[in-house]
Amino acid sequence: MIEITRLARFLIRRILFSIPVFFGVTIIVWALMYAAGDPVRLLLAGVPYITPEVVENLRRYYHLDRPVWEQYLFWVFNLVQGNLGESFVYNQPVLQLVIPWTIETVKLQLSALALALFLAIFIGVYSARHPYSITDMAVTTLALLGVSMPIFVWGIFGILIFSSYAHSATTALFGFPIYFPPVGAHAWNYRTFPFPLFLADAIWHMILPMCVLAITYMALYVRLVRSGMRETLEQDYVLAARASGLSDRKVVYKHALRNALIPLITYVGLAIATSFAGAPITETVFTWPGMGYYYVQALYSLDFPLIMAVISILTILILAANIIVDMTYGFIDPRITVE
Template identity: 40%
Template sequence: MFRFLVGRLLILIPTFIGVSLLAFFPIRLLAGDPVALLSGERVMSPERHAEISHQLGLDRPYIVQYLDYLWKILHGDFGVSISQKQPVLDQFFQLFPATLELSLCAIIFAIIIGIPAGILAAVKRGSFLDQLVMGTALIGFSMPIFWWGLLLIILFSGILQWTPVSGRISLMYFFPSVTGLMLVDSLLSGEPGAFKSAVSHLILPTIVLGTIPLAIIARQTRSAMLEVLSEDYVRTARAKGLSTFRVVGVHALRNALIPVVTTIGLQVGVMLAGAILTESIFSWPGVGKWMVDSVSRRDYPVIQGGLLIIAGLVMVVNLIVDLLYGLINPRIRH
């Protein structure tokens, strides 16, 4: 197990370097000058422009800037936002609880619906129900997030007026943030209606962000269940007269969950990538919206730092999934 862990950790090193390269160089190919954007509508003299560029280190060769940035990253320094004048790491962890809350609700939503749907489709293989579940999953997987989000807003917020359009909670509620998670803080506040308001603001973003992972989990569950249901021990369990619920829910599902758990872990990256669009659509004050706004301002430290931290979180989650997979199935270690 120790060799398995060391091998996985060694893979993370070139992966992190590759992500840092992708986070650093392509951003500088974008049109726009961060120094000029700082001045707004004011005209900046060439001398002042050169002075600020020198202060920010933007006048040095790209390779020198990259090596200096990588050295600082290794020492835990993700730089300071050009536009906000605040440490990138502090900004990230101020906004990350909102993204974490949305992502957790979305993955729970995807698991609760996706796994039972996949099991049902496998048990009813070839039936109309199977075709319906898989067809719906294919539509959900293929649906663009921005279009799906706008469609739900028009229907449930515009026409039916069941849910709010944007934000995390109604403006009529104000209470100190304890955990950064609005559902938890609204409960702790004791204000009547605060928790209900937080839930109502979370419904549409959760559905939008969780749709693609739900479709993937449902399809993976169906595939894994079909493979397991054809095994000899399942047929033996049925021949012994065990109930369908026990055969499917205990004997088959336990073994089918191994690839499903891996798929769920891989959806973390999908969640964080999808959160960028979802947060922009619903004005959700999280990391995704923060990074989108930083792109328009050409705030290099924020974009680079945000990408690296998110990539690091995804790599850690995938490492944990690999370790769990190795514990569940010892053959994977070899």
């Protein structure tokens, strides 16, 4: 019982602390956005026969004629009521646009993260148990490559091999193509699909970007798991667990791994932030209809409400991820209490 009330207290306090962070982030982005340029002029660029009245009316329509601080307060006032405004470019409520993008981004990033962690744990544990073996050397070298090579290089290699070459090679060999699609998250007509087909189609589209992301994430995790396990496997409590007759699997995956996970969680916590923020690159390479891809588009057109909506959601996601990670510490390592 005490545990639950303490956890609730922790959650409430962390959420309260997150609120000023959220507004701090949005204020900074708001200011930078206004420094970047005038969206109305960008919107009307190249449109013929524009009179100053039209410009003036458009400004008034978007409240761009008001002082910047007033506009920000207006945005906050609307945000509290769940209204994120209307996109300049799409002429649609921003929230309706952003929600499906958020789902696509979170779906891709979390599955890539999960895949990377899952593989990294097995590979890292194997490497740690057979240090300086050929497999370990190969894995460590590949991991170094994974860390060093930027994601768009992996992405383009992936598309080249598993989409382009695979498509033409299998067509030549079997008469039909076996490949992974390099573009998009769904087939164009996915709305007509029955659920099983919809799911299969979504997974098929996700495999390539997910694997590419997983490789770049995994690289670091493998190294973290390996070094963590190298250390914990030498600890007395692992020897003691072995001495009390526990099976090899229990000794390694229960007693040693649990302790090796602590540094990994710290890193995953940081990685979630960078993965959401780094989404634009991956999503641009794979034309993935997620927040990152549209965020870049919104920046090009200075679509203020859209930029703010994406920033708000990213900020909330990252703050939430941080709180969850801090909570996980408490579960994994009892010496760390959530305060």
